[in-house]
Amino acid sequence: MATVAIVGGTLIDGTGADPVPNSTLVIENDTITQVGPASQVNFPGDATVIDAAGMTIMPGLIDCHVHLTSPGGHLSLEESFLTSPSLGLLYAVPQSKATLDAGITTVRDTGGTPAGVREAIKRKMFPGPRLLISVSALSQTGGHCDGHMPSCVDAYAGLLPDIPHYVVDGPLEMSKRVREILRAGADWIKLCTTGGVLSPSDDPAHTQFTLEEISAAVYEAAAQGKKVCAHAQGTQGIKNALLCGVESIEHGIWLDDEAINLMKKNNAYLVATLLAPVSVLEAEDRHPGSVPPYGLVKTKQVIKDHAKSFRKAAEAGVNIAMGTDSGVGIHGENARELELMVTNGLTPMQSIVASTLTAAKLLRLDKKLGTLEEGKLADVLVVDGDPLADIKVIQDKAKLVAILKDGEIYKDLTAKRVTTMA
Numbered sequence: 250m251a252t253v254a255i256v257g258g259t260l261i262d263g264t265g266a267d268p269v270p271n272s273t274l275v276i277e278n279d280t281i282t283q284v285g286p287a288s289q290v291n292f293p294g295d296a297t298v299i300d301a302a303g304m305t306i307m308p309g310l311i312d313c314h315v316h317l318t319s320p321g322g323h324l325s326l327e328e329s330f331l332t333s334p335s336l337g338l339l340y341a342v343p344q345s346k347a348t349l350d351a352g353i354t355t356v357r358d359t360g361g362t363p364a365g366v367r368e369a370i371k372r373k374m375f376p377g378p379r380l381l382i383s384v385s386a387l388s389q390t391g392g393h394c395d396g397h398m399p400s401c402v403d404a405y406a407g408l409l410p411d412i413p414h415y416v417v418d419g420p421l422e423m424s425k426r427v428r429e430i431l432r433a434g435a436d437w438i439k440l441c442t443t444g445g446v447l448s449p450s451d452d453p454a455h456t457q458f459t460l461e462e463i464s465a466a467v468y469e470a471a472a473q474g475k476k477v478c479a480h481a482q483g484t485q486g487i488k489n490a491l492l493c494g495v496e497s498i499e500h501g502i503w504l505d506d507e508a509i510n511l512m513k514k515n516n517a518y519l520v521a522t523l524l525a526p527v528s529v530l531e532a533e534d535r536h537p538g539s540v541p542p543y544g545l546v547k548t549k550q551v552i553k554d555h556a557k558s559f560r561k562a563a564e565a566g567v568n569i570a571m572g573t574d575s576g577v578g579i580h581g582e583n584a585r586e587l588e589l590m591v592t593n594g595l596t597p598m599q600s601i602v603a604s605t606l607t608a609a610k611l612l613r614l615d616k617k618l619g620t621l622e623e624g625k626l627a628d629v630l631v632v633d634g635d636p637l638a639d640i641k642v643i644q645d646k647a648k649l650v651a652i653l654k655d656g657e658i659y660k661d662l663t664a665k666r667v668t669t670m671a
Contacts, residue, residue, distance in 0.1 A: 281626075325540075348377060500522055526552040585644055
């Protein structure tokens with residue numbers, strides 16, 4: 250039995266409890282078997298030791314909203330149209346690695362990534378986070394994920410055969426398409442119940458899908474033990490999703506009191522992706538002219554309201570789970586979301602809990618992930634610094650001195666051991 254002991258660090262366990270200095274965490278194979286003050290933990294002499302003295306031991310982070318096959322940080326339509334489906338799929342390889350390098354050990358991909366990527370990571374064909382997928386992001390005709398441009402060219406015409414088409418209309422067609430997506434291996438169903446910022450033919454405030462269509466998707470997902478998340482920016486589209494039993498609201502740009510009360514009543518989750526509009530503006534700065542003009546206009550219109558809604562939800566006690574929309578932004582910069590959550594009302598500890606335990610609860614992985622407790626899978630970070638004093642330290646990959654996933658050492662820059670999984 251392989252044993253790893255992480256010794257001497259300050260433990261942030263992901264529950265929100267006070268940090269525990271001089272802690273030791275013992276891992277046998279993929280599971281945490283002991284954790285606590287060093288004086289109370291014993292481990293065998295032949296264990297692999299990671300010396301975390303003066304550092305922080307914390308759970309691997311969970312990002313609930315990414316797009317691994319989208320080449321983040323460059324939003325050029327020209328580049329998109331010149332990218333073949335096979336090349337687009339291969340973007341997932343370096344971008345999965347960049348995500349794991351950033352300390353993100355689990356992600357939910359909310360559209361565009363087929364089951365093969367999940368299975369390839371499981372088989373260790375390339376390094377990446379534990380992956381849950383929604384495969385296709387469903388849209389009504391003319392909706393947020395209808396790829397038809399004003400020229401009538403369909404940007405999504407070349408979808409891979411194991412990604413069912415995004416556009417669906419009517420409850421019966423919705424039921425069939427959800428079944429097709431589940432057949433394709435989806436862990437989650439993703440709907441677009443409002444327009445969006447980067448779609449050419451709609452407005453983020455506009456409502457999309459009827460209650461009957463949304464309910465059909467929720468029913469079909471539940472019949473196979475799955476949940477639904479909704480790209481929902483406008484107020485009524487948010488409410489419609491919640492009324493029909495959607496589990497998480499992605500973005501949530503215009504939340505009113507009624508929507509917030511519905512979220513709390515339903516124990517639903519907000520995955521705000523505060524980084525997304527920031528990333529759009531940064532992409533235009535890096536590559537002037539690359540972002541479609543309509544995207545820039547809408548981004549500037551929503552960015553302040555987005556932050557305001559997040560603050561309102563946080564103050565009301567809505568469940569907040571971390572998500573970035575990486576793919577719009579650069580993969581590997583996921584931890585910037587924690588800084589934005591802190592800027593907009595959370596404490597550093599609350600932002601960590603949102604990125605660990607609460608995210609694990611949303612993904613229904615909390616019995617195995619999200620906290621550093623005995624019996625849980627060993628997804629662990631060792632951070633050279635104190636994220637409670639400066640949440641930005643997690644963004645510095647040089648400060649992520651050790652990353653473990655499923656108990657396996659992916660990265661260790663401490664004096665005791667230097668190894669990688671790939």
